[in-house]
Amino acid sequence: MLTFVKRKLHNLLADKKFSEILTGSAWALGARVIATGLGLISSIIIARFYGAEVMGVVAVINSFLLLATIFSLLGTDTSILRLVAEHLVKYSATSAFRVYRKTQYLVIVVSLITGTLFFFGANVIAGRVFSKPHLSFYFALAAVFVLFKSLMLLNTQAVRGLRLIKTFALMQTLPQGFNLLLLLLLGLLVSNKDVPVYAMLGGFALTGMLGWVIMEYSFREKSRPCDQVESMPASTVLSISLPMLMTQTMTFVIAQTGVMMLGMFRSEADVGHYAVAVKLATLTSFILSAVNSMAGPKFSELFHSGRMDELFYVARRSAKLIFVTTAPILLFLVFLGRQLLGFLFGKEFAVAYWAMVFLVIGQFAHSACGSTAIFMNMTGRQKQLFTIKAIAALLNVLLNMILTPHYGIYGAALAAMLSLSFWNILTLLLIRKVYGQTIGYFPVLSNSL
Helix, strand or coil: CCCHHHHHHHHHHHHCCCHHHHHHHHHHHHHHHHHHHHHHHHHHHHHHHHHHHHHEEEEEHHHHHCCCHHHHHHHHHHHHHHHHHHHHHHHHHHHHHHHHHHHHHHHHHHHHHHHHHHHHHHHHHHHHHHHHHHHHHHHHHHHHHHHHHHHHHHHHHHHHHHHHHHHHHHHHHHHHHHHHHHHHHHHHHHCCCCCHHHHHHHHHHHHHHHHHHHHHHHHHCCCCCCCCCCCHHHHHHHHHHHHHHHHHHHHHHHHHHHHHHHHHHCCCCHHHHHHHHHHHCCCCCCHHHHHHHHHHHHHHHHHHHHHHHHHHHHHHHHHHHHHHHHHHHHHHHHHHHHHHHHHHHHHHHHHHHHHHHHHHHHHHHHHHHHHHHHHHCCCCCCCHHHHHHHHHHHHHHHHHHHHHHHHEEEEEEEHHHHHHHHHHHHHHHHHHHCCCCCCCCCCCCCCCC
């Protein structure tokens, strides 16, 4: 396996056409490794010193905040990546900044409305949706931070569009870094079981504010007085963003239904066990995210300039890079995951092993299929992607409703595995049907990729 990985990486390094994405991915990958490591340390501290129940509360509140920011962003965190890259290629940095600024104001207004609604609805969400009235304080507190997390996500994607590799790498590490710093400081100063929740929310707030400053400086450095500016109405931004919003909603459903269902039908401890399984099983997501962070703007550039052969070449090479770097990690988790769970989080969490194995199988399918979602979004096929993810989300919800009440974390993990594999494979087949080419990498089935 080690020889196989070395050979494949050597081939990728020698590829001149792929060098831009590979160089950028190396920076992004390094940042994601650091961010993942910081997040893992935070999870270990919470599990060891605060217990599975608090781990479960953090997971539920994080899922709630993810849902709230989906509605407040309206899909703009995906569309801004495409629009900034497109305006830089066709017009100028000033034109890209105008689009960003208009999008930023839109997000601020919608975030304030969304946060207010969720704040006053916290009692209903905690009591009627989750049947846990004692969590209402946490939901209300999280609603206050919707604006900060929305800006954090928007700014991170805008930096990707500008292709500021080192700045993007920095912004990738900030939320987890601030979270761990606050967790340690507050833990030393205050003896309170709510410290992990405060640390998580505080990390989002600090990153959101610092990200705003970074974006202002980055755009102004690139802009020139004589730049060509193409005006884009807010309605046009929304027409591009809303299908992406629907797709993100479906992605949330696929990724977070297990946590939400366990929160409804099981104890906070079960949610904590499942959250740890997800944390380990998705360790390789930082690789996919790192490659996509550089591949997304490149896909948009190549597609809008009509260089289709180069587009598919780069997409396939991206898929190969993802596969050969994730496969060893996933295999390690399958064979040594039980011992790792017990060593890192405590013997109590070894019960999450088989749930983690199911999730790892889903990650194998995700890695082999490559950057399917970002490819669809960057090539103007966001509506078809939404349809596929909507079907997968419905499948996930139905499977969770059937399996989770009876089989707990194992049922939730099986539902996630099946739905994740389903939408990735179906999207890959659609790309093949439309373009006559594939972007996946399956070394056992084909040597042509």
